[in-house]
Amino acid sequence: MDRIDSTDSQQNSPEYQSIILTEDSKLGQNLNLELESTSLIQNERQLEKSISNFVKVGIIIASSIVLFGGTLYLVHHGAEPANYDYFRGEPSVLRSPKTVLESALIGDVLSIIQLGILVIIITPIARVALSALIFWERRDWAYVFFTLFVLTGLIYSLIG
Amino acid sequence: MVNILEFSLLVWLASFSAGFFGSLTGLGGGVAIVPVLTTLFGVDIRYAAGASLISAIATSCGGASAYIKDGYTNVRLGIFLEVATTIGALIGASIAYFVTTKSLTILLAIVLLYSAYLSVQSEPEYATTDLSDPLAADLKLNGNYPTAEGLMPYQVRDVPIGFGLMMLAGVLSGLLGIGSGALKVLAMDRAMQLPFKVSTTTSNFTIGVTAAVSAGVYLERGYIDPGLSMPVMLGVLPGAFLGAKSLAGIKTQLLKVIFNFLLVLMAFKIIYDGFSGRI
Numbered sequence: 001m002d003r004i005d006s007t008d009s010q011q012n013s014p015e016y017q018s019i020i021l022t023e024d025s026k027l028g029q030n031l032n033l034e035l036e037s038t039s040l041i042q043n044e045r046q047l048e049k050s051i052s053n054f055v056k057v058g059i060i061i062a063s064s065i066v067l068f069g070g071t072l073y074l075v076h077h078g079a080e081p082a083n084y085d086y087f088r089g090e091p092s093v094l095r096s097p098k099t100v101l102e103s104a105l106i107g108d109v110l111s112i113i114q115l116g117i118l119v120i121i122i123t124p125i126a127r128v129a130l131s132a133l134i135f136w137e138r139r140d141w142a143y144v145f146f147t148l149f150v151l152t153g154l155i156y157s158l159i160g
Numbered sequence: 161m162v163n164i165l166e167f168s169l170l171v172w173l174a175s176f177s178a179g180f181f182g183s184l185t186g187l188g189g190g191v192a193i194v195p196v197l198t199t200l201f202g203v204d205i206r207y208a209a210g211a212s213l214i215s216a217i218a219t220s221c222g223g224a225s226a227y228i229k230d231g232y233t234n235v236r237l238g239i240f241l242e243v244a245t246t247i248g249a250l251i252g253a254s255i256a257y258f259v260t261t262k263s264l265t266i267l268l269a270i271v272l273l274y275s276a277y278l279s280v281q282s283e284p285e286y287a288t289t290d291l292s293d294p295l296a297a298d299l300k301l302n303g304n305y306p307t308a309e310g311l312m313p314y315q316v317r318d319v320p321i322g323f324g325l326m327m328l329a330g331v332l333s334g335l336l337g338i339g340s341g342a343l344k345v346l347a348m349d350r351a352m353q354l355p356f357k358v359s360t361t362t363s364n365f366t367i368g369v370t371a372a373v374s375a376g377v378y379l380e381r382g383y384i385d386p387g388l389s390m391p392v393m394l395g396v397l398p399g400a401f402l403g404a405k406s407l408a409g410i411k412t413q414l415l416k417v418i419f420n421f422l423l424v425l426m427a428f429k430i431i432y433d434g435f436s437g438r439i
Binding site for chain 2: 047062086092110111154
């Protein structure tokens with residue numbers, strides 16, 4: 001009599017699910033390998049889907065803010081001449097995330113646009129952080145290391 | 161002298177094309193933006209560079225969301241190679257004072273031209289599945305990608321060389337503030353023998369992170385202007401997304417031709433910049 005144990009190890013060892021057939025048949029082993037690789041592929045699809053959706057959300061939020069601010073900007077300033085031929089540097093309020101946020105919240109149009117730009121800059125960084133979390137959850141330590149390394153480099157370059 | 165509305169519309173149009181081709185070829189949106197803004201619109205190079213950075217990030221994100229879903233981007237490989245570009249960018253930023261950018265850019269131009277020449281040599285479209293790098297298997301880098309005949313598997317070769325080239329791409333990014341998409345695509349296509357569409361989409365994926373490394377610095381220096389970046393970003397995003405949606409329908413050979421054409425343009429532009437003292 002064969003007893004089939006099914007262990008749903010999705011939470012514990014997220015690498016694969018396995019169905020262990022107590023009878024040591026070749027068929028059983030092949031089935032095991034096939035299910036293992038199917039689950040691995042499914043896990044990869046899940047990882048990819050999460051990253052893809054996250055980036056999409058980032059894009060939508062960023063472009064909504066920029067579109068909103070941009071419309072206001074064009075309405076109020078559209079007829080003014082465009083002066084980009086010599087460099088003056090941005091006013092300091094537009095140069096740091098904190099001041100941009102504060103200024104956007106009180107309705108400064110250029111700050112609103114800059115806020116949307118900040119969101120798009122942050123999106124790849126947040127994507128790295130998200131993937132670190134996903135790999136952590138799966139105990140995929142090599143990739144936890146890789147993503148945390150990249151995240152550290154990103155943060156260091158922003159602060160340093 | 162144009163007014164802001166006219167200026168924004170024209171920049172939007174240019175950015176849309178940049179996003180489209182940048183996403184399709186894996187070169188990133190920055191390739192076209194800087195020359196177009198500086199030569200056609202007379203924008204100061206620093207503003208143009210800031211806008212270019214935003215367009216590179218937007219191209220990467222806009223393309224990534226579609227390419228990953230469609231199954232072209234090798235996410236694991238991209239993440240692994242981002243380690244290399246991050247190391248490279250940190251090195252590049254720290255040695256920036258000691259290296260003459262002029263000699264570097266000329267070297268870069270030579271590399272680009274030589275690579276464009278190499279790329280037009282014919283080769284089989286689908287990567288063969290033998291002789292893969294065992295490191296690729298250990299790190300789960302091998303994958304498959306959609307083709308007309310269905311999902312084709314491929315193996316990643318020469319991982320250390322690919323890693324090294326990506327590090328070089330990172331150094332150039334850190335030194336010159338560019339996305340280095342060209343070198344990335346070439347590293348993946350030539351050294352790691354990936355199918356061309358996997359190379360372009362995976363390069364596109366990693367550029368966002370590479371550009372984000374410079375973004376904080378550019379913002380703080382005041383190079384990123386919202387009035388200029390607004391039409392750039394709003395143009396690049398739909399362009400990149402459309403580029404991603406078009407990839408499946410484009411024959412790889414045509415894609416390579418477009419890629420090489422842009423490489424040559426970039427090379428000439430870099431040489432011109434180097435000699436005219438812009439760099």
